[in-house]
Amino acid sequence: MSETAFRTAVDGDAVVVRYPDPAGDVGSVRLWSELDLADPALGPVDGGWELRLPDLPVDRLEYLFDVDGGRRLDPTNPQTVSGAFGEHSWVGLPAYAPPAWLGEPQVPSEKAAVVVEATPVGEVEVTVWAPAGADSGKPLPMLLVHDGPEMAAYGELLTWAGAGIAAGSLPPLRVALLAPGPRNERYSANPAYASALTDHVLPALLAACPSDHRPVLVGQSLGGLAALHAAWTSPGTFAGLMLQSGSFFTPELDPQESGFEFWDAVTGFVATVHAATRGAPDAPSVAMTCGSAEENHANNLLLRDHLLQVGLDVSWGEVRQAHTWTCWRDLLDPHLTDLLRKVW
Helix, strand or coil: CCCCCCCCEEECCEEEEEEECCCCCCCCEEEEECCCCCCCECEEECCEEEEEEECCCCCEEEEEEEECCEEECCCCCCCEECCCCCCEEEEECCCCCCCHHHHCCCCCEEEEEEEEEEECCEEEEEEEEEECCCCCCCCCCEEEECCHHHHHHHHCHHHHHHHHHHHCCCCCCEEEEECCCCHHHHHCCCHHHHHHHHHHHHHHHHHHCCCCCCCEEEEECHHHHHHHHHHHHCCCCCCEEEEECCCCCCCCCCHHHCCCCCHHHHHHHHHHHHHCCCCCCCCCEEEEEEECCCCCHHHHHHHHHHHHHCCCCEEEEEECCCCCHHHHHHCHHHHHHHHHHHHC
């Protein structure tokens, strides 16, 4: 195989990852990804290292190479994606297509920084996005987003909002990007954070940016857990929740997470939800999404079924992806779009 042909490629229903090593200087190469692969080691072949991955449970693979103990991008693949832990290479199978709205026109927009002080967890930083020219005194619906700066940077949330408003599929709205701060501590079913959000941050935001609708709260992973916890402990506050790949751990389904420092708080709250026999009369509408290849897939399905059983309005969406920002981006439409149109 020529040097130019020695590159990662899709071959039918398989991805063949390759790492070039024409001089034979490398001792070992392993594939790192969010997937639980039986054997992620690449084998030596003429020109470098190779691993064939047939029948993957994802349509888009995000990955790095572990080369002699150090993680590296794929030097043969120009496609990269940014994330909270740096760039990763990615490759799409034939079934994968990015959202159409990524290339659509967007409304002009503006941002304002807000710091809410003296909450039970200290300062909470918020960036408020709105269509350009929106009068701060004009009531607009508000979407609150956990891990907001990250979801904007890596999940294209503001691109989705700007394109949706421009196309008329979304009403003009404000998006409040909530910076996580000490993320694990705040988002692990922490009553102090829930109080900070509902009793301090939200009133401050609505005082500056009035709305004639109850807000909708979005969260991913632990941020999804924190969204459900805030709504569960403060009934009537939110019109809707978007819970993406929430960390709804149970001892039966998630023993691999038992070393997490806030395991007891998380599983205790989730057990409380599962013990409920009916939802609150003013419970929010809920949109749940998840990657079908995630460890969280099973606990998300379990929670979905229970919320439906106790009478909540719950919708579900999934894609063949892992626990990534791209997975959450690709599920914004139609699932968050439909939720906002339903409750607003």
